[in-house]
Amino acid sequence: MxxxxxxxxxxxxxxxxxxxxxxxxxxxxxxxxxxxxxxxxxxxxxxxxxxxxxxxxxxxxxxxxxxxxxxxxxxxxxxxxxxxxxxxxxxxxxxxxxxxxxxxxxxxxxxxxxxxxxxxxxxxxxxxxxxxxxxxxxxxxxxxxxxxxxxxxxxxxxxxxxxxxxxxxxxxxxxxxxxxxxTITLPPQVLADNYTDILSHLLEQYFSMEDSTGIVDAIILEAIHYLLKNTPALQTWKDSYGFRANTMFVSTLSLSYLFSCGKKVPWILHYLTHALAARRPISHGASLRVVMPGWLVWLSGKPAYATRTRQLSDKLALSDASQLGQHFLDHFALMGCDPHPLLSDTEKAQMVARLSTDTDFLARANLDARDLRCILDWTHHAC
CATH class of the missing domain: 3.40.50.1970 (Rossmann fold)
Known part of the structure; x- marks a missing residue:
């Protein structure tokens, strides 16, 4: 730490x-x-x-x-x-x-x-x-x-x-x-976007640049597990004050700097979504659902993140870290979201070109253009 x-x-x-x-x-x-x-x-x-x-x-x-x-x-x-x-x-x-x-x-x-x-x-x-x-x-x-x-x-x-x-x-x-x-009057799609955003904040800070784990990571893992376990409850959101309250509070904690204590967080996922939003009209939550599964698959193939992907997989009762991308896609479906929208080759190339000019970001995240394209292609085994 x-x-x-x-x-x-x-x-x-x-x-x-x-x-x-x-x-x-x-x-x-x-x-x-x-x-x-x-x-x-x-x-x-x-x-x-x-x-x-x-x-x-x-x-x-x-x-x-x-x-x-x-x-x-x-x-x-x-x-x-x-x-x-x-x-x-x-x-x-x-x-x-x-x-x-x-x-x-x-x-x-x-x-x-x-x-x-x-x-x-x-x-x-x-x-x-x-x-x-x-x-x-x-x-x-x-x-x-x-x-x-x-x-x-x-x-x-x-x-x-x-x-x-x-x-x-x-x-x-x-x-x-x-x-x-x-929050009772939130439309279903906005609610799904919000829920996706909370998950993204937790995941980005969990997958920091350090291999050490501790109390902060333990809290994050429990929060991710709580949200995924309760994803079906989004369909009856207005009927459960307790669920609304817990979701609102974990959202507040997720970006309070608490979960970044002792960490270097590169925010790869959010940089990718900002690049996507510049290419097409899309909500922040929807852009996260486009990019997050491929990012998780990419993480599962990187030795630097092996400990973290294994611990997250164990927490979610998955037999293999390579299943993380599909696991989150399945939960997006439970939110009532549209199926994973595909990126065009033109969008991928434009996003990679845009982010490749940010040398500070690439150095901080230990990335290159090939990594970015692998995430967007969801071609983990080819990387």
Whole structure:
């Protein structure tokens, strides 16, 4: 295990009856004017919008709204939000929604604090944000994201669909109100995407670059086993508060930095999915289901990951690690997802070409173009 520092300053206000905790948290935060960031319809359908605005109005806290965040928030949306915050003297950003909304809120809070409106200009110029982000909070309405407790966020450039992951510890939310009942209205496909995303976060951190195992890996293995064992329960999601609560909490923990303690995580799977999303319109969860099985098959043939693939196979009662890819495909079917969509040869070539230019990523993950193509081809035995 490598040396590490760990802290999770975000206060988790968890449960269907945790409204009083949110009330107390709002009273304790130095909030004068809030920018509410949310999506299109879901926040109003699940009741989170009315609950949040009601609490703000009861406390005399002024707010303005920046609605309409779509999946994969883009530079134009966050730029417009930063402009709103700057023009109206906002001192707190509050996200109502899931991963896309929270990522947008983080970018807006960071841009506004640095008197900026164009996040891509910072990326292109390789500039650092000098001022910490405006304080922000989260009212979580989905599972699968994990972004409610970390400083990472992904923003898409609308001009060419390029997606870039940014990171700033100052964007870690002050609090996250996690009410499992807000997830009851999630459509089946969104729920399946969220569930896939949680599995991907756990798997990526489990398959880190170190061969040593310990308590962190033991926790991850139990979490993966729990999710796969309960996959059929997604069909009756709204009827089980306990299942909703456990799924929401493991999602939060999965990207809290806890499962990366003592590890170097290359995030191969997520780099591949970002490259795929630049090629075709596809949800993050769906792109993970395209790439994950081949990645697992590839891992099972790499000596560096032999211990980890064997332990995961044992945990899932599989006789051989080469069965991991098919095992996860079978569980995707239980989620009610479409069958594994095939990548075209053109898409594969474009994805490999794109990722091959990122020499830092290749070095960090100990990959080359041949490895990338093997994952995408799912031709483990030919590699």
């Amino acid at each position: 490598l040396d590490f520092a760990f802290s999770m300053p975000t206060r988790i206000l968890f449960g269907s009856g945790a409204r009083s905790l949110l009330e107390r948290e709002l009273d304790e935060q130095p909030v004068a004017k809030v920018l509410l960031v949310y999506g299109r319809e879901s926040a109003r359908l699940n009741g989170s919008y009315d609950d949040t605005t009601g609490l703000l109005e009861a406390r005399g806290i002024a707010y303005l709204e920046h609605p309409g965040c779509r999946e994969d928030p883009d530079d134009e949306f966050v730029g417009a939000g930063a402009e709103l915050a700057l023009d109206h003297g906002v001192d707190f950003v509050l996200a109502i929604g899931g991963g896309s909304v929270i990522d947008a809120a983080k970018a807006i809070a960071l841009l506004a604090a640095n008197q900026a409106r164009d996040i891509w200009a910072y990326h292109t110029a390789r500039q650092d944000f000098t001022a910490p982000a405006l304080p922000l909070g989260v009212v979580l309405t989905t599972t699968g994201t994990g972004t409610e407790v970390n400083g990472g966020f992904v923003i898409r450039r609308r001009a060419d669909n390029e997606k870039i992951a940014f990171s700033s510890l100052s964007t870690r939310p002050r609090f996250a109100y996690c009410n499992p009942d807000y």
